Amino acid sequence: MCCLKWQMHDHKKARIYRLPKTNINRAEEVVDRFVCHEFERHRKQLHMGKRRDKYLDTNPWAIIETGFHPGKSLVSESIFSVANEYMGVRGYFEEGYSGDRLPGSYFNGVWSETDIRHAVMYKGLATSWTFMVNAVDWLFTRIRLDGETLDLATCECTEFRRTLDMMNGLYTREFTWLTKTGKQLSICFTRFVSMATPNLGTQKISLKALNFDGIVEIDAGLDFSNIHQTIEQRNHWCIERQLFDTSCTSIMAKAERSHIYLYSSFRLAYDAVPEEENFSHGKLIGKKLTFQLEEDKTVNVYKLVLNHTDKKANGDPLKVWEQGSALAKKQEHLTYDQALLDHTRHWNKVWDDLDIEIEGDADNQQGIRFCLFQLYQTNHGQDGSNNIGAKGLTGEIYSGHTFWDTEAYCLPFYLFTNPPAARNMLLFRHKTLGQAKEWSLEQNCRGACYPMETIDGRESCPVWWHGNLEIHVSGAVGYGIWHYYTVSGDNAFLYNEGLDVLIEICRFYASRGNWRKDGYGFYGVMGPDEFHTFINNNYYTNLLAKKIFLFTIDTIERVPKTRDKNTIPDASELAEWKKMAGDMILPRDEKTGVYEQHEGYFLLPHIDIHSISKEEFPLYHHWTLPRIYRYDMIKQPDVLMALFLFSNDYSPEEKKANYDFYEPRCIHESSLSPSIHSIIAAETGNQQQAASFFKYATRLDLDNYNRNTGEGLHITSMAAAWLNIVYGFAGMRSDGGILSFAPTMPPGWTKYSFSILYRGARIKVVVTPEKAVFSAAGQIDELAVSVYHSRVKLTETPQGINLQ
């Protein structure tokens, strides 16, 4: 039993992780690194203080590691990740490294698969475990000098410094290598993945001999032998084709189970002319370069990599090869400097709008920029078949799966900073409607049941009491469409793709629920709070279904004549939905105004969450499921989530009553949890708790509060950090007829500002301790917002409103 313990805990993370080889003799530490510490974090954070683990410089626009921290190598790999939505690489040492490492290279939507093995098989259980598969190491490099191979774990190096410039996503790492033969070689690695040309990855290696003339050998290659560490700890690629020709070196492989093809090719450019020699070993292909260095003279090697995949399972290898070759051909004259210029221009434009400025709090200034930077790297609407994995493109935990985090947490950020990206996220759900319909059928239902976690639209959750019961996920998709439409007014999307999805979600809810005398509801479900399973009439789930029924009916009533009417439900089906919505059971204590999380929740035994001793955390390691699940302790907001999503439906008194009731019962096992609490605390006048819950939002990964940043970054939590500022401190609400604000000033800050896109206008909000100043640009006719419940017509001229 004991040897299995490292697998336990949150199913999203547990998986079939195998210990990395390099850590085989330090199993305990690995366990510690890869398990869910979130529970512990919040407990300490909110109730007993939590120690940060800061080793990076504070800087408003850059992440800087001064001096090498080998004990943090996995954490740094995550933090120094660069990505452009199409692909991402962790900040690993491309020259090889014999210390702790996860040389992860990921392509959005490129997955392989393994079987979910159930002890006993039942109808409707998920059987396929898809995962974003660790792919080609296109940065592969080896450097040899006097027979010694560069390895920061074993070689002597000084003046180490690495920087991630958030202005343009340029990752630079420099140090001086002191060889055993006494030679000093200054080396600088630079890399970026192009925002201007998504297929393009680049690397620059600068070498300067400080005290010698001599020969240096560099291997530059494409390595498809990466180990996927969390699934079977093995490589999942089969090589299909390799080609050396005069212009570039190319390789193509297929993911073992999905048969998705990935083409990769590179060409090199130099300041000096080396000897070149091709090599190919197993799944590695490349060129060996021999340079004659001269003292004090810098030699630069530029590697431009063209990666291509069509993300199609059971794809056509020839087609992918030809497309990849054509793209490589197209870029054959592009220089590294030009590519960097194009890339930087892209980022400059992005930051003009994306930035949030904070004065008086340098840590959070850096933190929020890091969040915005990583969110943009993960997704910015480049391709509607991409979605947001919980760890983005920065690690293997969560298998690159998309959860309901996308619609409930990430979408608002994109809605107000990058509406086309928000639309693309919803298009992902439209593209995977077929899979959701198949899954619904498999669940004995009609319509579309969206998966708990997925990479290709199919359910990939191995734990049925999550995957098959969390039917609120479909509700989040419907909510996302409603929210997107409410904010954007995008009729074209709503009446076409949006309505397609809404109708099928309604059909799912109409077949999954049940009637009883007092109304319609859902039985045998799990709500957002995953500490209660197989519950009935979850307030959150029922409310979402009701809202989606009503919105869908309303949309159908207004649908333009041009829309294909064949797919529209008939009157009797609409009447059925209307009745379900009207008679939806929404448990509530009339006396207190507290909504009951689910039927019977108020009857559950109470546990004082502060009474749980420190040794019992992480809880999933020490408590059985029946123990975790049987109290009134909750994992993350459930009723409060409803109060956040539909804020305008509830009175301040109701919000306060529900916050006061649920807050002491929540242990924030999810990293998405504190932000929602912070937002509602701010709203209900509890500024101190709002600040306390925010405390670690922006720097969760930079300061490794959860001690699991090494696994990858908490990308969806980064969206929650944005929510926490805009919806929390600035009190924005977007679920009413009018966009509203109720700005507050967090303790210690002297100023903060952000801008949002809203119906063609850019609204800029600057908050100081005295005032909130609003201005707007773009389509500002008729543009008005509500500030502290008063209507304010926005103009280009800043208008100050005193804080309340």
Next chain:
Amino acid sequence: MCCLKWQMHDHKKARIYRLPKTNINRAEEVVDRFVCHEFERHRKQLHMGKRRDKYLDTNPWAIIETGFHPGKSLVSESIFSVANEYMGVRGYFEEGYSGDRLPGSYFNGVWSETDIRHAVMYKGLATSWTFMVNAVDWLFTRIRLDGETLDLATCECTEFRRTLDMMNGLYTREFTWLTKTGKQLSICFTRFVSMATPNLGTQKISLKALNFDGIVEIDAGLDFSNIHQTIEQRNHWCIERQLFDTSCTSIMAKAERSHIYLYSSFRLAYDAVPEEENFSHGKLIGKKLTFQLEEDKTVNVYKLVLNHTDKKANGDPLKVWEQGSALAKKQEHLTYDQALLDHTRHWNKVWDDLDIEIEGDADNQQGIRFCLFQLYQTNHGQDGSNNIGAKGLTGEIYSGHTFWDTEAYCLPFYLFTNPPAARNMLLFRHKTLGQAKEWSLEQNCRGACYPMETIDGRESCPVWWHGNLEIHVSGAVGYGIWHYYTVSGDNAFLYNEGLDVLIEICRFYASRGNWRKDGYGFYGVMGPDEFHTFINNNYYTNLLAKKIFLFTIDTIERVPKTRDKNTIPDASELAEWKKMAGDMILPRDEKTGVYEQHEGYFLLPHIDIHSISKEEFPLYHHWTLPRIYRYDMIKQPDVLMALFLFSNDYSPEEKKANYDFYEPRCIHESSLSPSIHSIIAAETGNQQQAASFFKYATRLDLDNYNRNTGEGLHITSMAAAWLNIVYGFAGMRSDGGILSFAPTMPPGWTKYSFSILYRGARIKVVVTPEKAVFSAAGQIDELAVSVYHSRVKLTETPQGINLQ
């Protein structure tokens, strides 16, 4: 997905069954044979009539197959099983057979193990899957004549007849083999496993050449290469030792994962002297005999097999070998005829007391005798380390696991027919108290948590929402102790082993439950009705806990001074239990008097069970778990089970109200379910339903109503058939201060009689349409029972009481 479907359904059966090789091209039929048809059966039986599949002769004392039915070969193998508690063999053809077969040979308590593989591991899940492993084929025989090997699937045979004499458990099979060369050989195989000498298995082969003189070759051996068909479809034995010596041929093997050693040896006796030759191939050892047959002269071959195991995991091979050899030595002069005589004497004595006579219903007369016979074969108290597997020693499904069936269904039968056997069943729980304590600890509790299913005391249920939630299993153990004591008055057991177990069960319940304002109860459980999971305050579970708290406290108050007091809880612990018992939450609708199965059950959506279409059965194949679990449909009695176990606590009105409420909601997915309904129907004056629910009780396997008898016999259901007559038709109740009866006469019967042992007396009950006649023998001083609520002092003189 599709290829996995055969695994689905009831976890007790699903397991990792692999298709038998011989059926590889008839997968559908195999699926059909091995899945749970019980649901369908009861549905058809109770609501739309179910077709019996009778092919055996009706005979009061024998099971007879006239003419060979190859299509029923697996069913016959099960039905013609012989056992003596120590070991059992299915009625397979020992000479080999190339048709459908499961040559199962099982030893009580001899198991191997495989890992339970969970998709995600959590704290407290069972990881070890033990199973009663298919062991040595000690009947191994091959017969050759003119180069042809006897095989009933391919050879021409006539006059086939097999008989299982229930009087003495003698299995006889005879037929005439017509060889391709035109020779006619009459063959008769006889076998029995000795009740007088549990280690002894015997075989007799009689050969008579009908139309020739000539040579016949017989291989007689011990074969350890049996395939365990339901776990990995492979052999699980390693050979440790083989020995040919002058007196016998011996082999010993160990079960691969448990390292339990099994010794087997045989010696042969003949009427004629053959040529003998030893052989050994792989895991098979034996002797080749060559007989010179003469026309019309019978040659008999006698094989006496001595099997021995100490059932100890990680045992001592030398010790087992020596013990086995010593036992073999001890029996070396025993003849087959003497062994049969000893064995028959044993059975004769058993039947004197065990028999139930039924007049006017030849089918049920045969059926109930078959049930009594098989129950005795499975367990009669030979060894306190044995328990009753759901399929006894007749098949692999259920893995030989003991469920709570033992205490709740089987124990009453033994209590009133064989009190020492009843005591032994409870001793099994005492012997496995250590494992139950370990399991409780693993479940974050104190005391002893008895496993859902087990063979060696450890939990072996792969499905946590059964195994970890059905905490009523410990309650059944406590109930068994209480019931045994109530009926037997066995103080010695109660104050020693019984109290040891009771105290630890109380400790488990005191740590597993929770307090809330209105009382104490259990949260996150599953009751006997396995169609609702993770429920709170299950009436049945709570009631059992309350009863056991009170009985244990009462026992401790009366405990003799001689008992070791160190293990007795202190006053504060007792006070805690008392408070828990006193404040136990027992949900009930005060208006109707209906007990609520669990909190919230009355709020569940109603489903008309008759509205479920035929095509949707078996339900586990077609419905997802969330669909099965979310209605008010129940699988088997839950509240009604409580009303049966504690009958005297409830008024007739309460029983009627609860029966009327729950009966239409129950689909009887468990074969144990209808009998309880029949008993309560009889009690509440619903004789027609009582008869309807009884209809198939005694002949479930003989007529293969469930179409799954081929997997093994429904041993624990056979106990329910006994309950159905004694508690149902005769209206016996044993949970009050006085044993009571309320006899009724089932439609069509003209007379039935049975006898029970009760506190040293044997009570004989004979019921005719007019009267119930009671008489007693043995310790009859002070012996009184209640008949229709009137006290009747029993004497040796029969007393007739008019039926009411």
